[in-house]
Amino acid sequence: MFTDDAGKGGISAGGPGNSAGSNRRSGGDLVQLITPGGERVSHPEFDPWVQDVSDEQLGALYEDMVVIRRIDAEATALQRQGELALWPPLLGQEASQIGSARALRDDDFVFPSYRDNGVAYCRGVNPEDIVKAWRGNALAGWDPYTVNVATQQIIIGAQTLHATGYAMGIQNDGADSVAVAYFGDGATSEGDVNEALVFAASFQSPVVFFCQNNHWAISEPVRLQSHIQIADRAAGFGVPSMRVDGNDVLAVMAATRIATDRARHGGGPTFIEAVTYRMGPHTTADDPTRYRDANELEDWAAKDPIARLKSLLERKGLLTAQLETAVAAKADAVAKALRSGTINMPEPQPMDIFKHVYSTPHSPLERQQDHYSRYLASFGDPAEAATEEGAR
Amino acid sequence: MIKEFRLPDLGEGLTESEIVAWKVAVGDTVALNQIIAEVETAKAVVELPSPFAGVVAALHEQPGTVVEVGKPIVSFEVEGDDGRPGAGPAGGAGADGAAPAKREPNLVGYGAVLENSGRPARRARSFAAPTAAPVTSAPAANAPAAERALMAAPEAIAPEATAPAEAAPAVPVAAPAPADMPAEARPGGTTTVAGERPRSTPPVRKLAKDLGVDLALVTGTGEFGLITREDIRNFVGGGDLAVAPRGLAGVSTPVPAPAQGERETRTPIKGVRKFTAAAMVSSAFTAPHVTEFLTIDVTPTMELLARLKASRAFAGYKLTPLTLVSKAVLIALKNHPTLNTRWDDGTQEIVQYNYVNLGIAAATPRGLTVPNIKDADRMSLLELSTALTELTDTARAGKTSPANLSGGTISITNIGVFGIDSGTPILNPGEAAILALGAVRKMPWEYQDEVALRQVMTLSLSFDHRLVDGEQGSRFLQDLGAILTDPGMALAMV
Numbered sequence: 001m002f003t004d005d006a007g008k009g010g011i012s013a014g015g016p017g018n019s020a021g022s023n024r025r026s027g028g029d030l031v032q033l034i035t036p037g038g039e040r041v042s043h044p045e046f047d048p049w050v051q052d053v054s055d056e057q058l059g060a061l062y063e064d065m066v067v068i069r070r071i072d073a074e075a076t077a078l079q080r081q082g083e084l085a086l087w088p089p090l091l092g093q094e095a096s097q098i099g100s101a102r103a104l105r106d107d108d109f110v111f112p113s114y115r116d117n118g119v120a121y122c123r124g125v126n127p128e129d130i131v132k133a134w135r136g137n138a139l140a141g142w143d144p145y146t147v148n149v150a151t152q153q154i155i156i157g158a159q160t161l162h163a164t165g166y167a168m169g170i171q172n173d174g175a176d177s178v179a180v181a182y183f184g185d186g187a188t189s190e191g192d193v194n195e196a197l198v199f200a201a202s203f204q205s206p207v208v209f210f211c212q213n214n215h216w217a218i219s220e221p222v223r224l225q226s227h228i229q230i231a232d233r234a235a236g237f238g239v240p241s242m243r244v245d246g247n248d249v250l251a252v253m254a255a256t257r258i259a260t261d262r263a264r265h266g267g268g269p270t271f272i273e274a275v276t277y278r279m280g281p282h283t284t285a286d287d288p289t290r291y292r293d294a295n296e297l298e299d300w301a302a303k304d305p306i307a308r309l310k311s312l313l314e315r316k317g318l319l320t321a322q323l324e325t326a327v328a329a330k331a332d333a334v335a336k337a338l339r340s341g342t343i344n345m346p347e348p349q350p351m352d353i354f355k356h357v358y359s360t361p362h363s364p365l366e367r368q369q370d371h372y373s374r375y376l377a378s379f380g381d382p383a384e385a386a387t388e389e390g391a392r
Numbered sequence: 393m394i395k396e397f398r399l400p401d402l403g404e405g406l407t408e409s410e411i412v413a414w415k416v417a418v419g420d421t422v423a424l425n426q427i428i429a430e431v432e433t434a435k436a437v438v439e440l441p442s443p444f445a446g447v448v449a450a451l452h453e454q455p456g457t458v459v460e461v462g463k464p465i466v467s468f469e470v471e472g473d474d475g476r477p478g479a480g481p482a483g484g485a486g487a488d489g490a491a492p493a494k495r496e497p498n499l500v501g502y503g504a505v506l507e508n509s510g511r512p513a514r515r516a517r518s519f520a521a522p523t524a525a526p527v528t529s530a531p532a533a534n535a536p537a538a539e540r541a542l543m544a545a546p547e548a549i550a551p552e553a554t555a556p557a558e559a560a561p562a563v564p565v566a567a568p569a570p571a572d573m574p575a576e577a578r579p580g581g582t583t584t585v586a587g588e589r590p591r592s593t594p595p596v597r598k599l600a601k602d603l604g605v606d607l608a609l610v611t612g613t614g615e616f617g618l619i620t621r622e623d624i625r626n627f628v629g630g631g632d633l634a635v636a637p638r639g640l641a642g643v644s645t646p647v648p649a650p651a652q653g654e655r656e657t658r659t660p661i662k663g664v665r666k667f668t669a670a671a672m673v674s675s676a677f678t679a680p681h682v683t684e685f686l687t688i689d690v691t692p693t694m695e696l697l698a699r700l701k702a703s704r705a706f707a708g709y710k711l712t713p714l715t716l717v718s719k720a721v722l723i724a725l726k727n728h729p730t731l732n733t734r735w736d737d738g739t740q741e742i743v744q745y746n747y748v749n750l751g752i753a754a755a756t757p758r759g760l761t762v763p764n765i766k767d768a769d770r771m772s773l774l775e776l777s778t779a780l781t782e783l784t785d786t787a788r789a790g791k792t793s794p795a796n797l798s799g800g801t802i803s804i805t806n807i808g809v810f811g812i813d814s815g816t817p818i819l820n821p822g823e824a825a826i827l828a829l830g831a832v833r834k835m836p837w838e839y840q841d842e843v844a845l846r847q848v849m850t851l852s853l854s855f856d857h858r859l860v861d862g863e864q865g866s867r868f869l870q871d872l873g874a875i876l877t878d879p880g881m882a883l884a885m886v
Contacts, residue, residue: 073425074425077425077441079400079402080400080402080438080439080440080441081397081400081440081441081443082398082399082400082401082443083400083443085401085404086404281436284402284403284438285402285403285404285435285436286435286436287435287436287437287438289437290436374708375595378595378621379594379595379598379599380595380598380599380602
């Protein structure tokens with residue numbers, strides 16, 4: 001049974017069964033369009049939303065997932081090699097990120113968490129810009145307005161408020177774009193997310209709450225945080241929700257299209273719970289073997305999002321040597337560019353810290369800037385110091 | 393070429409990790425990102441992927457060893473260049489002498505800065521480097537120069553020589569005191585508790601490092617013994633205000649090394665030297681000099697200085713002990729005008745100045761000069777500090793105008809910057825008095841009927857006995873001492 005849910009990793013960490021009681025399943029069944037074995041299964045409500053996905057597009061989704069897994073692996077290696085201070089791996093969450101991000105329009109605006117690096121990639125952020133903040137070379141790696149992706153939020157769940165506020169702005173503008181907030185299962189326990197849901201519902205704002213339930217809030221299992229399905233929390237706010245297999249790229253894409261379509265047509269917010277699994281550590285500074293069962297990882301490895309799509313392509317006869325070569329070449333090229341871009345990244349200059357604080361001139365900041373430049377000048381010029389020394 | 397892999401900070405702010413196991417051996421060919429070792433940090437057991445494709449040249453640490461972040465753990469023989477700026481992936485501080493990094497990154501790859509906790513620094517194990525040696529002795533003839541330089545760099549094959557220095561960035565660079573400073577003239581020892589790093593700020597620590605000064609040997613004059621930029625400069629003898637004592641010739645000019653075999657060097661007497669000599673002779677043999685000394689506890693003045701420096705009104709201004717002493721001299725002078733006079737031999741008159749042009753003896757590139765601040769008695773402390781800074785900067789640049797070199801009425805010489813306590817200054821010709829400031833030292837001193845460590849200074853005052861009697865000179869010196877011992881006394885004198 002693939003419908004593992006909140007129960008795993010805790011009380012009944014034994015077999016791969018569904019330990020959740022039926023009283024906790026009010027949110028409906030998990031929507032799935034591709035089985036872990038790669039079989040396309042039909043779903044009357046969701047099928048129409050992905051009917052247009054061509055064979056070629058399926059191959060492109062496969063390429064995206066392979067490439068972001070490769071970015072993730074390369075960045076993890078770069079951290080181990082001392083090139084990045086920290087890295088939050090997304091291993092296992094590729095289908096959730098690609099399926100949702102590829103369902104968006106260019107004029108939609110994404111508010112991601114720190115782990116949504118696959119989403120950033122889809123939106124056109126350069127791989128080296130994705131790691132820039134993790135190298136400590138910038139407070140944020142990209143200009144949000146060039147790619148319509150806000151800077152990654154470290155504070156758990158805070159971006160849901162930003163997304164709701166942005167969506168209210170869309171309403172004021174009379175536009176039909178959508179704001180999408182990405183967050184995790186742990187974030188749904190935060191006040192910010194609850195407030196965002198209240199406001200989104202009250203104003204019927206065009207915002208999609210995309211929750212990747214990866215089962216672990218660092219070392220806290222999801223079952224300790226919620227006694228009902230995460231998707232069911234939305235009902236309390238009057239926000240409709242869906243619960244989809246987060247390792248199924250088509251199911252995720254269909255759900256996201258349903259939600260954005262509703263938002264574009266004045267239907268208000270939607271909550272999507274993508275049930276997936278964080279196969280790696282919380283960050284490179286974490287050791288998940290200390291708090292979770294090895295069996296659990298094994299169970300989820302059998303539901304791997306990339307292997308699943310690969311099987312589907314195989315079944316459809318689409319997994320040609322040509323496709324595999326092209327995908328491998330693309331992943332290699334991106335990884336190489338990421339590595340070289342990281343290692344040769346120019347060091348930030350001290351005065352850069354003042355650059356993006358205010359959009360307009362600001363006198364207290366200018367005063368601080370002036371003080372700081374004088375402080376820096378007080379270090380003196382090493383060459384001058386050497387000359388002074390030599391002159392004595 | 394040989395590339396080193398230094399142990400990075402694998403968690404957030406870790407300082408060390410234990411090598412659990414090597415997954416490769418010397419001579420193995422490894423691919424980029426191939427797992428080469430298993431390492432245990434305080435947080436997790438992690439696998440280390442190779443940052444290079446190449447052949448393992450040396451494993452520097454045995455399994456079971458705890459290694460500090462930043463230490464080389466493995467070396468690779470790598471073909472060509474991978475476009476990496478530094479030598480090692482942990483970056484920057486590497487052995488690449490041909491392309492020195494601008495600064496050492498201290499977050500990525502270096503972890504938290506190691507405090508000098510007294511824990512013995514772990515030396516990297518020495519190791520035979522048979523694979524490396526041929527490279528060093530026979531650089532490829534067609535290799536770029538920079539690459540040859542890297543090959544020849546001893547660090548590339550001798551990490552045990554470089555590691556200790558790099559592993560302890562917080563330890564001040566131990567350097568002998570500058571050779572031109574007599575050992576007995578060094579300011580007193582450290583004022584901090586043994587083992588505690590002397591208090592200072594990052595710009596000052598950098599200045600000390602650049603000048604090769606061991607902060608432990610410098611006496612801090614700032615608040616709570618904070619070592620300031622001035623303290624460093626004073627320690628090395630330059631001084632922000634490079635003021636030379638009169639009568640102590642040639643302090644600021646290094647003696648040119650004599651050519652081999654030459655036992656004497658003859659330099660024509662000219663320029664500033666000639667002028668200085670004439671002035672000194674004229675003064676010494678015209679005005680009968682009397683010199684008096686007064687040693688005082690200037691702790692309250694130093695505390696006042698620290699408060700003023702921290703105050704908003706003086707932000708951006710340069711305040712030094714000299715600024716306050718100058719102000720004190722100007723205040724004390726109001727009640728003792730005889731020290732601000734001139735003996736006019738031609739007209740047989742005593743000229744009483746009703747203004748003060750305060751001369752400051754300065755060692756400049758051209759020699760000793762005594763530029764003066766016009767109408768210093770009318771200046772506020774803020775104006776005085778600005779004028780002193782201008783005077784110093786101009787004098788050091790050798791650009792003092794002749795007008796500012798003449799017309800002085802009384803002078804100050806700050807021999808303390810050389811670590812000197814007292815002397816018998818010679819009068820600037822035509823002036824009635826000159827004050828020499830000694831070094832401010834922490835010394836055991838009577839304080840509220842007990843012995844305490846106080847900041848103590850000696851004032852040396854020379855005056856022209858034709859114009860100033862012993863009583864007048866003594867009272868002036870006493871008043872000056874009273875202000876510096878208790879700055880509040882100034883209220884009673886203005």
